[in-house]
Amino acid sequence: MDTPSQLLQLLFTGLTLGSIYALIGLALVTTFNITGILNLAQGEFVTIGALLAISLYATGLPLAAAFIIAVLLVAALGGVLERCAIQTARQASALTLIIITLGLSIFLRGLALLVWGTETYSLPAFSEGGPLFIGGAAITPQSFWIFGLTALTLAGLYAFFELTYWGKAVKAAVLNRTAARLMGINPNRLSLLAFLASGALGAAAGIFIAPVTMTTYDMGFMLGVKGFVAAVIGGLNNIGGAVLGGILLGILESFSAGLISSGLKDAFAIIILIGVLLVRPQGIIGSLKERKI
Amino acid sequence: MAFINKNHFWPGIILFLLIIPLITNSNYLLSILIIIGLYTIIVQGLGILMGYAGQISFGHAAFFGLGAYTVAILTTRFHSPTVLALLGAALLPGVIAALIGRPTLKLQELYLALATLGFGLLVHIGFTEGMELTGGPSGIAGIPYLSVGSFVFDSDIKFFYLVAGILILLSAGIKGLIESRVGRALRAIRESEHAAETAGIDTAALKLQAFIFSALLAGLAGGLYAYYITFISPSPFSFHASVQFVLMAVVGGLGTFVGPLLGAAMVVALGEFLRWAIPVVIPNAGGEYQIIFFGLILVVLMIFQPEGLGALGKRLKPATQKLPGEGYSTKIEAEKEGGL
């Protein structure tokens, strides 16, 4: 049954899935490290981005224009939410802030339901042409688009944090708010930037996967959870860790769905989440890195 | 309203609630009150966890569900005595809470939040997929009524008084708890974990006890729910239900005594109202649109009235409780410095 080409197929599917989880995990980790907030509404940015782009495309706009407008709109949404909800409660406890993001998450899901209903939507693939065959397993061109987006985002974030003055300043601000203020960095502006960026990143992820998944108003929730799994595997403070965690999760999920039971594929992701939190809350990849030093 | 003695206000309300079954024959009203009572049991525990220990659970619907399924499975599959099954319904979630809480409660709040979120989803999947044991999506029917000796709780009125009795006992116990050394220690943890430790408070153990206690209560409520409805399926135990429990705790007011009852009543009433109102305003729309309102209420409340609506009249806390700059990130910094 399990021929090498079938296993290879599962691997490719897993890599595609994993890249998406990695993207969402990246957005979560970036926001968390800059603001100290674990944004439970991150998955909703993905949903709304995808649905907006689909609706815009349906009005006859070119795909690229629909993409850009949707990404900008969701970035703006992230910014508005940050200004309205997060900034006004800035002095509140971590408990309050996490409840706020929970509230935002279900509010946005409700809005998506109101606007788009319970139907399933889809977007055409970005580039035409049939799948590529490697070793008897197929990869759709859309998968390459997704790999590309993940690689580009990772490279972009890496370059920003490691190579630019502003990125280094942001890293410093994360470590020490007072020092950041002395360097002329306004933590409130950083928080806004983090939400703008995570909105844009979430929307982009949603649009890139829209051609290969069924887009519904409530898909963001599970995607968000898997982003958390990716981030937690990486230890919540590690950009590279979140990417590796996401890809690891995608592959595990693909194999468990293919070889064991597809009904339980979400369960595997959650078992990994709970397992890591209970046994190694500092993250699997985070701890390995620590040991090396 | 000077003629109402402040000390008699809540006892008066409770007395009024207690005679409702005698003056109405609306089964709808009675069943709503029973459900509010069951939710209040859950929110009382959640209130201790959130309002006193300063922790949060996004998975209490799972404990609620585990209680209900324990009763359903023990009584229908193993024909266990109903009181024994109810005991199991409380104990199982307690044991699981101990396993989840022990490692995660030593860390920042968000770790327990994430672990319980995941746990809640996992348990819900378990209910849906565990065909042989849980009956899958169609659930388990034919749960017997709760019976103590030869007395069977087979009517709404009997069940109403059962729940009311449990709530009164529980409230007395919780009042004792929050006014005791343990209650003060829990508040101390919420205010300054460092200072609490220095006072000799084993903060990790106490938070764990609060979490286990809240899970036990959710399980108990779940067991009672199964005996009341006599049929269960996975849907009342979803993540959405966990969110509603958090909402109830927050709406009623964290760290207040009457908050849980108030919160459960308001959220259930709002839910019933929206279920009626939404299809009127938006044709073809179902009750699921209520999550917009629930989400919005949660956000607005946490920003502008984090003490809950129960504290609107009498501000329990002084306005000057935090020094400027004592925001979330300084807290995290402090944890980084003092922590691992």
Add this chain to the structure above:
Amino acid sequence: MLLKIEGLTKIFGGITAAKDICCQVNEGNIFALIGPNGAGKTTIFNLITGMLKPDGGTIAIDGKELIGLKPYQIAAAGITRTFQNLQLFGDMTVLENVITGAYLKGKTGFIKSMLPLPGKSREDLRIKEEARALLKDIGLEKAAGIPAATLPFGQQRLLEIARAMASGPRLLLLDEPAAGLNSMETKELAGYLMQLRSQGLTMLLIEHDVETVMEVADRIMVLNFGCAICEGTPAEIQRDPAVIKAYLGEDGNVA
């Protein structure tokens, strides 16, 4: 000798916050740690109270090793502290703060607290009386019922000491108790500390106000960059050339 510290070392990512610290504190003494900001004084407090884990060395109270114990276990061993940046339970009343400080004197647990048992209220009453007595010592008995956060700053500092005293400690660690106090309040504080010492309490004191330190301390240790540069009586410290150079400045003179 009550407290014995040997070879205590703590390194934060390459920066040595405490290096090979040794000291002995006798019962009933006030032992002061002085030194410029960043000299590692608060780090030593955090190490003694178990909030930080040392990279080397031992700390013992009455011969009982403390390293590896959790902060609450160290509190149970008779060591408690105050904080440089106040850590009062701001939402609680003044009295409740002190009562919570006496946590170790109670026995009621989670389950017992919910049951109507008679022993409970007797325990509560006894602790409440003791707490009131402590408030009286610092002159806050009238403020017992107001939220701690609403007290003036100076009284918050005193309250934190009273809360620490409520546990009946053998060793009290005071982290800059006079910071932010005016000279009047500082005098009151010094008087209170002398009163506590006369009751036989042992104290470790971090303080910038040199005048107060010289007045109340039995022995002083001077720290600089995590190292102890000298230790002795106030008179010895004032004469030590290394201290004068490192801490008091070249031409420093101590009042």
